[in-house]
Amino acid sequence: MASGSSTGPGAVRTAEGTIVLNGDRSESERISLHIVNTGDRPVQIGSHLHLPDANTALEFDRAAAHGFRLDIPSGTSRRFEPGASRDIAAVAFQGARRIPGIQIKSNGGVL
Template identity: 55%
Template sequence: MIPGEVRVSTEPLEFGTDAEKITMVVVNDGDRPIQIGSHLHLPAANPALTFDREAADGFRLDIPSGTSVRFEPGVSRTVTLIALGGLKRVPGLQIVPDEDLPTHAREPKTVMPFGTPGVEVEEPLRASSVNVRVSDVPVEADSPEDAATTVERTAE
């Protein structure tokens, strides 16, 4: 071999052809988009993603290295998973299995058009203000028209 020499195969190399593959539906129940990279152990993914984490144990997304898949809020996507090699773990990226994952499912809210009879409408919070006098002339306590007045603030 000559230093710097590159030897290439005459046959194309294919990776992951003999690894176990499964398909799974993943739903983003959160309110923000979530991207999952190519080498993330899928059960360690964001808890807002809903899928069978037990079945996905030891698997990652079957996508090219360095790429990712984006899951939009409220959208389901069918993905292909490929088995990880070795111990089927990616160190440092694991969610502790003893913890319960928080739920991020959104609760539907009843929508009532403004002005619907029988529906109480909360008074919106309003900004309060203070009148300020900007002048070089001193204020005389006896002349209320020259004095700066303050608007009462309501305690909330």
């Protein structure tokens, strides 16, 4: 994010210099994924969504994405229009990395 300031509602004010997102993460805590929206509607992924739990219209390697989220500023998202594809950067969740998931299998287990 560039340094600078703005005014008014929703203003973002940062200190001088450069802010490095997730700068404390090692290379083993980072991956790149190619995501394609195979659906007929736009889909957004929020900054802290566990990637394998994203809309099933998004096609990507969900097994590789287990334990990861988008490497974007907190509170933001990425939008995928129908048919659109994009390479994205992802970072591993920190802490205990217990991610219960939001999608439930027909047998009651988490995907």
